[in-house]
Amino acid sequence: MTQTHENQPHLTQPVDEQSARALSEKGLRLALVDTTDDAAFDEWLHADSRGFLGGRDSAEALTESRELLRDRRTTAVYDDVIPSSASPVGTVNSWVAPLTVPGGATVPAWAISSVTVAPTHRRRGVATALLGSELRVAHALGVPVAILTVSESVIYGRWGFGPATFATEWRVDTKRVRWTGPATVGRLSFTDPADYREDGNAVLDRVMAGRAGEIAMTPYLAERLMGPRKGMPEAEKYRLVRYDSPAGEPEGFVSYLAKDTDDFTKHTIEVNYLAAATDEALTALWRFLLELDLVAQVHVTTRGLDEPLPYLVSDIRGARVTGVEDHLWVRILDVPAALTTRRYEHDGELVLDVADDLGFTGGRYRLTVSGGQATVETTTDDPDVSLTVNALGSVYLGHDAARGLSVAGKVTGDAAALDRLFRTATPPRLSTWF
Numbered sequence: 433m434t435q436t437h438e439n440q441p442h443l444t445q446p447v448d449e450q451s452a453r454a455l456s457e458k459g460l461r462l463a464l465v466d467t468t469d470d471a472a473f474d475e476w477l478h479a480d481s482r483g484f485l486g487g488r489d490s491a492e493a494l495t496e497s498r499e500l501l502r503d504r505r506t507t508a509v510y511d512d513v514i515p516s517s518a519s520p521v522g523t524v525n526s527w528v529a530p531l532t533v534p535g536g537a538t539v540p541a542w543a544i545s546s547v548t549v550a551p552t553h554r555r556r557g558v559a560t561a562l563l564g565s566e567l568r569v570a571h572a573l574g575v576p577v578a579i580l581t582v583s584e585s586v587i588y589g590r591w592g593f594g595p596a597t598f599a600t601e602w603r604v605d606t607k608r609v610r611w612t613g614p615a616t617v618g619r620l621s622f623t624d625p626a627d628y629r630e631d632g633n634a635v636l637d638r639v640m641a642g643r644a645g646e647i648a649m650t651p652y653l654a655e656r657l658m659g660p661r662k663g664m665p666e667a668e669k670y671r672l673v674r675y676d677s678p679a680g681e682p683e684g685f686v687s688y689l690a691k692d693t694d695d696f697t698k699h700t701i702e703v704n705y706l707a708a709a710t711d712e713a714l715t716a717l718w719r720f721l722l723e724l725d726l727v728a729q730v731h732v733t734t735r736g737l738d739e740p741l742p743y744l745v746s747d748i749r750g751a752r753v754t755g756v757e758d759h760l761w762v763r764i765l766d767v768p769a770a771l772t773t774r775r776y777e778h779d780g781e782l783v784l785d786v787a788d789d790l791g792f793t794g795g796r797y798r799l800t801v802s803g804g805q806a807t808v809e810t811t812t813d814d815p816d817v818s819l820t821v822n823a824l825g826s827v828y829l830g831h832d833a834a835r836g837l838s839v840a841g842k843v844t845g846d847a848a849a850l851d852r853l854f855r856t857a858t859p860p861r862l863s864t865w866f
């Protein structure tokens with residue numbers, strides 16, 4: 433379907449009045465950016481990049497960003513009295529992303545990105561106004577959850593977000609490990625993003641639909657995974673290898689670049705993205721990476737907690753997890769809609785008392801799961817479990833957080849029952865940043 437403003441209400445919903453008022457009292461102005469106005473949009477893109485300590489984008493990179501980010505709701509805060517008043521002092525953008533939930537359905541999720549406040553205007557409540565605005569607009573449009581990936585994990589708890597998926601980082605000593613996984617089948621070949629785009633998008637669609645926590649791709653996100661965006665450092669060094677099944681079906685790809693070291697026989701491979709829609713693709717692409725000549729180390733991030741790599745090599749300590757980090761943060765905005773969209777691996781019943789300081793979805797709910805399918809109704813019965821909306825976000829996608837949250841006092845009551853109902857055998861995963 434052709435996307436127009438009419439069928440994308442996130443683009444047309446006016447700015448949030450409460451935040452506009454709060455900012456106006458500080459002499460600042462909240463506004464939507466017209467992404468068809470190149471000059472205004474470029475100022476916003478520059479401010480966004482500056483906020484993350486990036487450089488000024490080239491004309492070519494700006495053209496690409498404008499094209500790929502046009503359909504996001506793009507919000508700015510302006511200080512109209514400073515000399516550079518066309519340059520936003522606050523930025524955020526958002527769109528409605530289908531988020532895969534346990535059982536394979538998707539829930540519409542308000543994806544929030546590019547939250548920046550100019551260092552000249554920090555700690556005056558600009559981010560507070562932007563986040564409040566995003567959540568109220570999403571809620572007004574009936575979007576049941578909000579999601580984000582974060583630069584710092586201390587920021588978003590105050591708005592009801594909880595960490596819902598965790599990502600692992602790996603370093604593999606390829607001079608030490610030997611492939612002991614299954615024989616790999618299928619075909620590997622080099623390609624490039626221009627030739628591979630259609631097949632690559634089909635692979636990404638399967639990957640994202642296949643795991644709770646993944647979000648549907650947008651052209652902007654897919655471009656970054658298949659190859660470098662324009663103007664990225666070392667863009668010319670990116671390589672793209674596709675995996676096709678013996679029948680010729682596209683099932684996976686890896687994009688990566690080789691980094692020099694002092695020793696020419698010991699390059700490091702930085703994996704940009706490894707996409708595998710099948711176990712065969714996963715094993716073939718891992719084997720490809722691990723057996724590259726002139727390479728001593730493979731470095732990869734944003735893999736799941738259940739990455740099977742250690743079982744595929746001769747020396748388990750040669751494939752080390754060098755980091756485990758919170759990745760996707762979830763903020764439930766509508767408890768019944770969110771909880772009835774996902775499936776459950778066990779049947780049961782729980783009365784949940786959900787505390788939501790911002791008042792979107794707090795209350796007492798009876799969750800009844802039968803045949804894996806939930807119904808939710810409000811109730812005045814005594815709760816089995818009391819928890820913050822953050823904690824509910826943390827267990828929502830199946831992550832194993834109930835016990836820790838209970839030890840921390842963020843979940844009280846029958847945390848074991850909460851765990852039994854919400855946790856999934858396969859941990860949720862988000863394999864990209866947004």
Ligand SMILES: CC(=O)SCCNC(=O)CCNC(=O)[C@H](O)C(C)(C)COP(=O)(O)OP(=O)(O)OC[C@H]1O[C@@H](n2cnc3c(N)ncnc32)[C@H](O)[C@@H]1OP(=O)(O)O
Pocket residue numbers: 483484544545546547548549550553554555556557558559560561580581582583584586587590
């Ligand atoms: C989804 C994403 O886009 S993640 C990216 C977040 N952005 C960045 O990391 C870019 C660099 N940082 C920034 O641009 C800014 O510092 C921001 C956006 C993080 C915060 O903007 P500000 O306008 O200064 O935040 P604001 O004044 O509204 O502060 C709100 C609260 O968060 C706290 N806070 C804000 N930033 C931080 C931080 N980095 N670390 C700890 N606390 C923080 C403030 O102390 C304040 O606390 P309080 O409510 O208890 O008083």
